[in-house]
Amino acid sequence: MDIAIVLYEGFTALDAIGPYEVLAQLPDAAIRFVSYEKGPVRADTGALTVLATHAFDEVKRADILLVPGGPGSDNAEQDAAVLDFVRRIDATTRWTTSVCSGSLVLGAAGLLRGLRATSHWMVLDRLRPYGAEPTEERVVEQGKIVTAAGVSSGIDMALRLVQRIAGDDFAQGIQLGIEYDPQPPFDAGSPRKAPEHVVGMIRATFEPLMAARRPAPRT
């Protein structure tokens, strides 16, 4: 089971590492972290650097392709090297997946036309110019294209993929192995559940930043 995880500067680490931790336990999993070239790729905080194991041109196919999100996805959306890689590998996959704003990269690559899809709640509307129908679900399956909502949702998505690929027992075994029995101290993980003033606080903090760096959508 060949799994290719795309990395680019400014990715959000948990978008990639959540599903990695689950998918790495599939039978015969071979995980590749793929970027422009082999070597260090910095996550969005600047504090974490992960090594890409392969360059885009070294990877010819994958059973599962995963594109994480993060502030850096704004550049990835406009970057021919990333988009060409995504399109080229998608032609070989059993599953093409994204977490968070990674779905905007799938959209920019032309893979979401006419499909329902999700993304981080703050950028959901940006799926529309790519011909996708934004959908407020945590994991959206449309044939082989599977998009997940913000950051931590990749764990849920990956468990679903394992369920499809290796069955219920195996997926439950992985869930038990990573002791994924979530007990957050609040029920504030979606804009429909968080207190209104908290949603407002997050919007006020991030929307100006996002507007400032928003690229013109590729249609």
Add this chain to the structure above:
Amino acid sequence: MDIAIVLYEGFTALDAIGPYEVLAQLPDAAIRFVSYEKGPVRADTGALTVLATHAFDEVKRADILLVPGGPGSDNAEQDAAVLDFVRRIDATTRWTTSVCSGSLVLGAAGLLRGLRATSHWMVLDRLRPYGAEPTEERVVEQGKIVTAAGVSSGIDMALRLVQRIAGDDFAQGIQLGIEYDPQPPFDAGSPRKAPEHVVGMIRATFEPLMAARRPAPRT
């Protein structure tokens, strides 16, 4: 807010990256990934390599110390360089924390004597020789020592820490930012919830491996 995250060969990536993603959003967070020396440290799957930003001897203090778990913790438990670092930094912290079998490293450093503590469910009993009282809770706070259960529990622990440090609104804001609204496809994340045959399957797979490499406990 200085945050030191210990890395060693064979750590489980999500143990470290889950809490990192949450804690990095604390006001003035300065995250350091610390290991024997600066540079690449391989996670347990062999597929993921993270760069340590600092060597043990470069870090003098931290507000939060976090020790992740993973198969490599068996060696870390017996390694003077790791244990000295943990003891030295613990003397300066506001919070000393662990995820998964990272609590065995805290135990080996002598920090859990007389305290309730948790760990991955499969190694919970190994806390006892260190004078700790194994506790089947997801997050266990004992003064400034906070231990979390297996792998994914570090996300819940970090949100609790943020709540203590920066208040309810801030913690909810981070939860909303990482869209942590868990929807696993099964309710199988603890041995009390997973089907019995799945618990048996995981035990049968991992216990022989763990027994083979179990070090003599340091008391």
